Amino acid sequence: MTESDTMTGADEDAAVGAWAKRCYMAGRAVMDATLRPFDLGSTQWYVLWHLAQSGPTVQRDLGRKLELERATLSGIVTTLVRKDLVAQSADGTDQRQRLLSLTPAGHALWQELPDLTFIHDAAFGGADPADLETAARVLRAATENLQSLLKKD
Amino acid sequence: MTESDTMTGADEDAAVGAWAKRCYMAGRAVMDATLRPFDLGSTQWYVLWHLAQSGPTVQRDLGRKLELERATLSGIVTTLVRKDLVAQSADGTDQRQRLLSLTPAGHALWQELPDLTFIHDAAFGGADPADLETAARVLRAATENLQSLLKKD
DNA sequence: TGACATTCGTTCGCTACCTATCAATTATCG
DNA sequence: CGATAATTGATAGGTAGCGAACGAATGTCA
Structure with missing residues (x-):
């Protein structure tokens, strides 16, 4: 177990949240790098x-x-x-x-901008569609849970 | 399908990348709101x-x-x-x-700070452990794919 | 040993988020 | 109609992230 696993919490639930951040950040990094030549x-x-x-x-x-x-x-x-x-x-x-x-x-x-489809393909192209559906469902539920937590305050 | 499809929220809301961002942002929002009284x-x-x-x-x-x-x-x-x-x-x-x-x-x-574990519990507590494992695996694979995309440049 | 490369922390400039607040506008309702 | 509420966009101020570049310190190797 790595230190970052302990950082995000001792349980697997926290790991999903941590990977959600990493995935988002990595996607943005690729996008930013691709678009940098175009400022x-x-x-x-x-x-x-x-x-x-x-x-x-x-x-x-x-x-x-x-x-x-x-x-x-x-x-x-x-x-x-x-x-x-x-x-x-x-x-x-x-x-x-x-x-x-x-x-x-x-x-x-x-018109000059490159097609960015390759980013999504590279990220998720090799995954099982059923797993993708499961991941999306988990993330969607978590998001809604968190958002309703904010409303309540 | 690109990130753009996910952002428009057209009908393809099964897009994992978009939900990864939403989930990360929502989690951070709850965390920020909880910690705001402590600056x-x-x-x-x-x-x-x-x-x-x-x-x-x-x-x-x-x-x-x-x-x-x-x-x-x-x-x-x-x-x-x-x-x-x-x-x-x-x-x-x-x-x-x-x-x-x-x-x-x-x-x-x-010592005065509240326990923040309720955030992860609220987000992922109601999910099937197997689904959580699948989601983490999908996100981890996507992250690694994206990061290796950056190295290649 | 000396030249060169690497590493650490900082700073600069940037993107991208947020809340809170404000002026201007529009909507609502007594 | 008029007072009040809600909405739009802008601004101020804050947090969080990045890459590039720099000085100081350290490593490496001929």
């Missing part, structure tokens, strides 16, 4: 991806889809606007909302 | 935890145990030193190394 962060890529796929989107809606707090997305959008990849325009109906869309430069960059 | 971050807690359990530790070793880069741990240690919870002293044999230990205030705070 793009992983979450910035998700924003471009969504806008390229779904077209102009109200900022709040995008935040809900990417599961980011308003403040988090606000900062990322500011960065992308500064890079002239995303435009933030007023929406006619609700003056509070901002409509996000790709600029021409954003469109152009999106 | 402690989650990783700061891990540092105190290890020092309370294992006694004085060379900084680099602690970094390896907690799987943190030197730069990351350096910042966290600085914060804990500023709060007078951790002391950073010179080690006799190697003048490069710093020996970390709990200060009296650090010991005192540690």
